[in-house]
Amino acid sequence: MNKLYILAIILLSSFQLASAAITSFEFSDGNTLTLGGRKLCSWCEGQGLKSTIDIEGTTSTSAFCGYGYYNEEGYYVAPSNCNTNRTSYRCSQGHSWTE
Numbered sequence: 001m002n003k004l005y006i007l008a009i010i011l012l013s014s015f016q017l018a019s020a021a022i023t024s025f026e027f028s029d030g031n032t033l034t035l036g037g038r039k040l041c042s043w044c045e046g047q048g049l050k051s052t053i054d055i056e057g058t059t060s061t062s063a064f065c066g067y068g069y070y071n072e073e074g075y076y077v078a079p080s081n082c083n084t085n086r087t088s089y090r091c092s093q094g095h096s097w098t099e
């Protein structure tokens with residue numbers, strides 16, 4: 001009974017750690033990068049290897065996205081964000097990629 005209780009606490013606390021591990025970074029151009037959840041190296045996964053993944057950096061375009069426009073009813077429609085974030089990753093087995 002006691003062992004079951006401890007196991008339940010361990011399962012619960014590891015779930016909370018995993019679900020709480022979301023971090024957002026805000027750039028000077030207003031773009032936001034949110035990291036969290038779960039990520040695996042697809043090359044390692046395909047070969048049955050285990051690896052950790054380092055986040056090497058992010059590039060963010062800071063383009064002007066236009067002024068928006070006024071629609072047929074006369075209401076202003078703001079421009080949608082045309083900027084993109086590209087984040088580079090490298091796994092502990094040496095694979096690297098950008099997404």
Ligand SMILES: [Zn+2]
Binds near residue numbers: 044045051091
């Ligand atoms: Zn890998």
